[in-house]
Amino acid sequence: xxxxxxxxxxxxxxxxxxxxxxxxxxxxxxxxxxxxxxxxxxxxxxxxxxxxxxxxxxxxxxxxxxxxxxxxxxxxxxxxxxxxxxxxxxxxxxxxxxxxxxxxxxxxxxxxxxxxxxxxxxxxxxxxxxxxxxxxxxxxxxxxxxxxxxxxxxxxxxxxxxxxxxxxxxxxxxxxxxxxxxxxxxxxxxxxxxxxxxxxxxxxxxxxxxxxxxxxxxxxxxxxxxxxxxxxxxxxxxxxxxxxxxxxxxxxxxxxxxxxxxxxxxxxxxxxxxxxxxxxxxxxxxxxxxxxxxxxxxxxxxxxxxxxxxxxxxxxxxxxxxxxxxxxxxxxxxxxxxxxxxxxxxxxxxxxxxxxxxxxxxxxxxxxxxxxxxxxxxxxxxxxxxxxxxxxxxxxxxxxxxxxxxxxxxxxxxxxxxxxxxxxxxxxxxxxxxxxxxxxxxxxxxxxx
Numbered sequence: 001x002x003x004x005x006x007x008x009x010x011x012x013x014x015x016x017x018x019x020x021x022x023x024x025x026x027x028x029x030x031x032x033x034x035x036x037x038x039x040x041x042x043x044x045x046x047x048x049x050x051x052x053x054x055x056x057x058x059x060x061x062x063x064x065x066x067x068x069x070x071x072x073x074x075x076x077x078x079x080x081x082x083x084x085x086x087x088x089x090x091x092x093x094x095x096x097x098x099x100x101x102x103x104x105x106x107x108x109x110x111x112x113x114x115x116x117x118x119x120x121x122x123x124x125x126x127x128x129x130x131x132x133x134x135x136x137x138x139x140x141x142x143x144x145x146x147x148x149x150x151x152x153x154x155x156x157x158x159x160x161x162x163x164x165x166x167x168x169x170x171x172x173x174x175x176x177x178x179x180x181x182x183x184x185x186x187x188x189x190x191x192x193x194x195x196x197x198x199x200x201x202x203x204x205x206x207x208x209x210x211x212x213x214x215x216x217x218x219x220x221x222x223x224x225x226x227x228x229x230x231x232x233x234x235x236x237x238x239x240x241x242x243x244x245x246x247x248x249x250x251x252x253x254x255x256x257x258x259x260x261x262x263x264x265x266x267x268x269x270x271x272x273x274x275x276x277x278x279x280x281x282x283x284x285x286x287x288x289x290x291x292x293x294x295x296x297x298x299x300x301x302x303x304x305x306x307x308x309x310x311x312x313x314x315x316x317x318x319x320x321x322x323x324x325x326x327x328x329x330x331x332x333x334x335x336x337x338x339x340x341x342x343x344x345x346x347x348x349x350x351x352x353x354x355x356x357x358x359x360x361x362x363x364x365x366x367x368x369x370x371x372x373x374x375x376x377x378x379x380x381x382x383x384x385x386x387x388x389x390x391x392x393x394x395x396x397x398x399x400x401x402x403x404x405x406x407x408x409x410x411x412x413x414x415x416x417x418x419x420x421x422x423x424x425x426x427x428x429x430x431x432x433x434x435x436x437x438x439x440x441x442x443x444x445x446x447x448x449x
Contacts, residue, residue, distance in 0.1 A: 013074050016054055017042055022074045024141050026064035030057035033070055037144055079130055103132035190276065197273050208268045218263040229258045267385055269400045272426035279425040282409055285341040290442045291329045331356075331442030337412050343405045343422045344444055350386060352379045353445040356410055356417055358438040373438050375417035375431045377406070390419075390429050397429050412436055 015022050017038035024036040030052045034042075043050050043062070050059045092099060093112035102111045106124040116126045127135070236244060236251055333340075335356075346352055355376035378389040379401055388397040406428070407420035415433040420426060 010077060013070070013077050021078060022070060023137070024145070025067045025070040025074065027067045027070070028052060028064060029059045029061070030055050033067060036064070036066070037148060040148060075134060078134070101129055102126045103129050105132065193276055197275075200273065201270060204270055208266070208270075211266045212268065215263060215266045222258075222261055222263055225258050225261070229255055265383075267387075268398050269387075270398055272399050272402070272421050272424055272428065274425040275427060278420070278427070279422070282341045282407060282420065285339045285409070287333060287340045287342050290331050290333050290340075290342040291344065291444055292332050293329075327447075328443070328445040334439045334441050335410060335412050336439045339409070339411045339413075341407060341409045342442060343407045345405050346379070346402075346446075347404050349446045350379065351381060351447045353377070353443070354406055354419070355391075355408060355443055356440040357443040358440060373436070373440070374443070375433070375440075376443070377419045377429060388428065390431060392431060392433070399428060402426075402428065408442065410440065412440065 013021055015025075015035045015038050016032075017034055020035075022033065022035050025033050026036045026039060027033045028039070032052050032054050034053065039053070040062075042053050050062055051057065052059065091110050093115060096112050096115065098112040102113065102116050103109075104111050104116070104121055104124050104126055107121075110129070111121060111126065115121060116124075232251060233255065236247065239247075344354055346354070353376050355374065357374040357376070374391055376391045377397075378391075379386055380389055386401050388399060388401055389395065390397060402421035402423065405422035407422040409416075409418040409420065411417075415435045416430060418430040419428040421428060
């Protein structure tokens with residue numbers, strides 16, 4: 001074959017895109033042939049419809065089969081070209097000075113004939129360089145095809161991922177509207193609940209005020225009856241003996257009747273209504289095991305400004321603080337910032353003190369409950385019933401005393417301590433200060449058995 005014919009033959013076997021022999025050649029609708037990967041990459045980069053890189057003819061499809069005849073011709077051309085390679089370009093064995101015409105598939109290196117027969121390589125698989133090159137070229141083409149398929153899958157995945165961005169942006173905008181609408185509904189619901197709560201409290205308070213008014217009237221009438229009876233008895237004492245004895249039965253009977261009339265005092269207590277969602281909110285700041293399991297016997301020192309919590313009533317005119325033996329437990333945590341919530345079960349205790357305090361609340365012998373930094377809730381006995389009271393300033397809480405767990409919520413940064421009926425999710429009291437200047441600890445004190 002003359003050189004011109006050979007050159008034309010090689011041009012027909014050359015891809016016009018990569019200018020090398022075809023690899024996995026495909027022939028498109030217009031009749032031109034290209035390496036499969038070259039064609040796909042060309043179309044991948046182009047923004048126009050699938051056109052022939054040579055004649056610009058539009059191809060209606062892209063799932064082409066390999067041109068087997070063209071592939072075989074390319075293989076023959078490569079083999080023919082290998083025979084014309086100059087001997088100087090051949091790999092020469094350093095040991096035996098012979099051309100390395102074999103390829104060891106086990107160790108992936110070139111061997112001469114003598115090296116292939118050596119004990120080191122005798123058991124290995126060998127083949128001529130041309131055959132090995134073609135075999136590995138086919139294997140590389142398979143990997144290229146696999147990588148191309150993966151590239152296309154990744155392209156589709158990337159497209160889907162990119163579409164998610166816009167879709168997510170639209171969804172986030174929509175969800176923002178939905179969430180705002182839900183909170184607006186919650187605000188409206190809570191506002192309606194707030195109004196219902198306040199109106200119910202007002203009605204309940206109005207009823208209690210009416211009962212107190214009626215009780216005051218009964219007690220006033222009873223007081224006047226007692227005073228009138230006193231005057232009659234005094235006048236009776238000044239009467240002559242015969243007259244006194246004649247009217248004695250009547251006046252004694254009326255005296256006993258007046259004494260039997262004892263109006264009972266009203267115990268004003270408002271109902272604790274649950275607050276929607278308050279327990280879930282408080283549980284976000286829950287701290288467990290805040291009180292030490294060890295309780296220490298102490299004397300509780302109550303100032304004259306604090307109602308007596310333990311024991312019977314004592315002389316209110318006394319200026320000395322009342323001291324009562326009790327048991328106390330202090331916090332295992334010290335708080336200097338943040339929001340914290342804990343619960344204490346007071347089911348089996350009738351008289352107790354609960355809240356937060358500073359270390360200065362405690363002396364060597366006494367627990368001083370009128371400390372300015374202490375924020376405490378008391379359960380105390382007044383006459384024949386129990387009621388709640390708080391410090392700073394001392395204030396009776398006219399609500400029903402909870403029987404069970406009491407929740408304590410400390411908002412240190414906003415200087416607020418709130419107490420809750422944890423079973424009902426109801427507010428007992430909220431103590432607001434200007435600020436806290438000292439570390440605070442949980443505190444519990446209860447009467448000795």
